[in-house]
Amino acid sequence: MFATEPQAALARRISGIAPGPGWKSFFTCSGTEANETAILAARCYTGSSEIIALRHSYHGRSSLAMGVSGQAIWKIGAPQPGVTFAHNAYCYRCPFGLTYPSCDVRCARDVQDVIRTTTTGRIAGMIAEPIQGIGGFITPPKEYFSIVAEIVRNHGGIVISDEVQTAWGRTGKGWWGMPNWGVTPDVITSAKGLANGLPIGLTAARKEVADSVKGLTISTFGGGPVPTAAAKAVIDLIEEECLTANADAMGAHLRAGLEELQAKHALIGDVRGMGLMQALELVEDRTTKAPAGAATLRLMEAARKNGILIGRGGLSGNVIRISPALNIARADVDEFLKLLDASLMQAA
Numbered sequence: 001m002f003a004t005e006p007q008a009a010l011a012r013r014i015s016g017i018a019p020g021p022g023w024k025s026f027f028t029c030s031g032t033e034a035n036e037t038a039i040l041a042a043r044c045y046t047g048s049s050e051i052i053a054l055r056h057s058y059h060g061r062s063s064l065a066m067g068v069s070g071q072a073i074w075k076i077g078a079p080q081p082g083v084t085f086a087h088n089a090y091c092y093r094c095p096f097g098l099t100y101p102s103c104d105v106r107c108a109r110d111v112q113d114v115i116r117t118t119t120t121g122r123i124a125g126m127i128a129e130p131i132q133g134i135g136g137f138i139t140p141p142k143e144y145f146s147i148v149a150e151i152v153r154n155h156g157g158i159v160i161s162d163e164v165q166t167a168w169g170r171t172g173k174g175w176w177g178m179p180n181w182g183v184t185p186d187v188i189t190s191a192k193g194l195a196n197g198l199p200i201g202l203t204a205a206r207k208e209v210a211d212s213v214k215g216l217t218i219s220t221f222g223g224g225p226v227p228t229a230a231a232k233a234v235i236d237l238i239e240e241e242c243l244t245a246n247a248d249a250m251g252a253h254l255r256a257g258l259e260e261l262q263a264k265h266a267l268i269g270d271v272r273g274m275g276l277m278q279a280l281e282l283v284e285d286r287t288t289k290a291p292a293g294a295a296t297l298r299l300m301e302a303a304r305k306n307g308i309l310i311g312r313g314g315l316s317g318n319v320i321r322i323s324p325a326l327n328i329a330r331a332d333v334d335e336f337l338k339l340l341d342a343s344l345m346q347a348a
Contacts, residue, residue, distance in 0.1 A: 001218075004223075004224075004225045004228070005225075006225040006226075006228040006229040006232065007027065007223045007224075007225065007228045009228070009229075009232055010025070010027070010228040010229075010231050010232045010235075011024070011025045011027075013232050013235055013236075014202070014204055014235075015204075017175050017235070018188070018204055019176060019178075019179060019184045019185060019188070020184060020206060022206070022207040023204050023205060023206060023207065023210075024204070024205060024207055024210035024211075025202060025203070025204045026202075026203045026204075026210070026217075026219075026222075026223075027200060027201065027202060027219065027222045027223030027227075027228065028200075028201035028202075028203070028219040028222035028223075029199045029200065029201055029219060029221050029222050029227075030060070030191055030199065030201045031059075031060055031162070031164035031189060031190070031191035031192065031201055032059070032060030032061050032062050032065045032201070033060075033062075033201045033219060033222065034164070034189035034190065034191055034201035034202055034203045035059045035060050035064075035065050035068070035127065035160075035162060035189050035203075036060070036062060036064055036065060037189075037201075037203040037213075037217075038127065038160045038162075038187045038189050038203050038205070039051060039064060039068070039124070039125075039127065039160070040213060041187060041203070041205055041209050041210065041212065041213050042124040042125035042157070042158050042160060042186075042187065042209070043124045044212040044213045044214070045124075045158060045208070045209045045212040046122075046123070046124045046125065046156055046157060046158065048120075048122050048123055048124040048156060048157070049082045049124055050082045050083075050084065050119045050120060050122075050123045050124055051068060051082060051083050051084070051123065051124055051125060051126070051127060052084055052085075052086055052111065052114065052115065052119075052123060052125070052126040052127075052152065052157070053068040053069070053070060053083055053084070053085050053086070053126070053127055053128070054070055054085065054086055054087075054088040054128050054129075054132070055070040055085050055086070055087060055088050055095075056070050056071060056088050056090065056132055056135035056136070056138060056315055057069055057070040057071070057088070057127075057128065057129060057132055057135060057162075058070075058071060058074055058129075058132070058133060058134035058135065059127060059129075059162055061074075063077060063080065064080055066080075067079060067080025067083050068080065068083050068127055070085050070088070070135075071134070071135070071315060074134070084114060084115075084118045084119055085114075086107075086110065086111045086114045086126075086148075087107040087110055087111075087114075088107065088132060088135070088138055088140070089105070089107050089108065089138065089139075089140030089141060089144040090107075090138050091140075091141065092269070092270040092272070092281060092289070093289065094107070095107065096110075100141050101141070105141060105143045105144055105147055107144070108140075108143065108144045108145075108147035108148050108151075109147060109151075111126075111147075111148050111151045111152070112151050115151065115152075115155050119155075121155060122155060122156045123152065123155050123156060123157040124156075124157055124158070125152065125157040125158040125159060125160055125186070125187075126148065126149075126152045126157055126158075126159055126160065127160040127162055128145070128148075128159075128160070128161065128162065129161075129162045129163075129164075129165065129166065129177075130145070130161060130163065130166045130171070130176075130177030130178045130180065130181065131165070131166050131171070131177060131273065131274060131277055133164070133165040133166075133313065133321070134313045135313060135314065135315070136279055136281065136313045136314030136315070136318075136319030136321070137272060137273045137277055137278065137279035137313070137319065137321055138272070139272045139273055139274055140181065142181060142182070143181075144181065145178065145181035145182070145183045146181060146182045146183055149183045149185075158186035158187065158209060159178075159183065159185040159186050159187070160185065160186070160187045160188075160189065161176070161177065161178040161183075161185035161187070161188050161189070162189050163176055163177050163178070163188050163189060163190045164189065164190055164191045164192050165192065165277065165323070166178075166277065167188070167190040167193075167194070168190070168193055168194060168234070168235070168238060168326075169238050169243055169244030169247050169275075169326060170193070170247060170275055170276055170277050170323070170326070171247070171251075171274045171275040171277060172244060172245075172247040172248030172249075172251045172252075172274065172275030172276065173244075173248065173274070173275065174244065175244070176188060177274075180274065186205065186206050186209050187203065187204070187205040187206070187209060188202075188203075188204045188205075189201070189202060189203050189204075190202045190204075193234070194231045194234060194235075195227045195228075195230040195231040195234060196230060196234045198226065198227040198230045198231075199221070199227060200222075200223075200227040200228070200230075200231055201219075201222065202231075238326065241327060243326040243327055244326075246326060246327060246328070247275040247276040247326050248275055250276060250324075250328050250329075250330065250333055251273075251274065251275035251276045251277070251278065253330060253333050254276070254278055254322070254324075254333050254336075254337070255271065255273070255278055257333065257334075257337040258271045258278055258280060258322075258337070259271050260337075261280075261337070261340065261341055261344065262280070264341070264344075265341075265344045265345075265348065266286065267282050267283070267292060267295055267299075267344060267347070267348055268280050268281070268282060268283075268344075269281045269282065269283035269286050269289055270283075273322075276323060276324055276325075276326060276328065277322075277323050278322045278323075279313075279319050279320060279321050279322065280319065280320040280322075281314065281318060281319045281320075282295055282296050282299070282318045282319070282320065283318070291314070291316035291317075291318035292318050293316055293317055293318050295318075295347050295348070296312055296317060296318045296319075296320065298346070298347040299320065299343055299344060299346075299347035300312060300320075302342075302343040302344075302346040302347050303339070303340065303343040306339045306342055306343050306346075307339060308336055308339045308340065308343070310322060310340075311323075324336070
């Protein structure tokens with residue numbers, strides 16, 4: 001109901017590091033709410049209701065958020081009208097059977113046909129994760145989003161970057177994930193790590209997009225003084241401790257270690273990611289790429305017993321997701337790799 005100084009201070013802070021000048025923020029309690037707000041803004045700004053989403057994506061647990069999530073396991077209830085799914089840039093399992101870079105990034109160029117054949121041709125926008133989180137840290141080639149953004153904007157839409165997992169220096173290359181692909185989004189959403197565990201959701205947008213949302217709206221607990229004060233402290237600490245640079249350096253060290261494990265363990269079919277957001281896709285055979293679902297569960301249990309906690313994702317649940325704290329030290333990465341190596345041998 002009322003603005004508070006911690007809320008205003010966080011909004012000013014975010015405006016100062018936003019991808020462009022004059023950005024405005026709306027605070028909620030979760031990434032789901034943040035993405036709902038972003039889609040509402042896209043529809044208000046463009047006057048269109050149609051949204052392009054990506055296959056393998058995840059955007060939240062509400063009806064609309066599940067409606068723009070590209071995995072059946074995360075959907076409950078009827079599909080949402082006005083939502084169309086485009087191919088994601090899953091190079092390891094290319095939906096077109098091609099190989100990068102000779103593919104000419106076919107998956108990105110296919111968005112043009114998706115819009116022309118499955119929508120009215122005038123869309124509200126596209127929502128996408130710069131690196132797909134629950135999808136298995138699927139990391140697109142450098143050209144993908146620049147091609148897609150141009151197509152989306154040529155059809156009247158705006159670009160919504162779901163940065164619940166990629167923001168705040170996680171990729172090791174600046175505050176946000178999407179600019180790594182040469183694209184300035186129109187809206188950014190985030191949550192989770194922003195307040196280091198306290199409930200917060202963020203929808204930040206260009207002034208023109210934010211101002212298009214008219215009428216009354218409220219988030220009862222969104223933007224409360226405690227989580228907003230925590231969020232600003234987190235941003236300040238990331239900057240003061242140079243944790244983005246640490247994510248870059250430790251991410252490179254972690255990646256090198258994971259690639260050494262790939263050479264040692266046939267179970268690892270692919271290593272991918274950016275910064276401190278790395279993944280291993282586990283397969284039964286590197287030629288067939290058959291997902292190693294059972295081995296993934298064995299690995300997670302072995303890792304737990306060895307004292308490390310890892311997550312999994314991917315459409316077949318065969319991707320190990322590794323996203324340690326931004327302030328992780330080199331010795332911690334080395335210890336993790338040693339324990340992961342032992343766990344892989346136990347899981348084989």
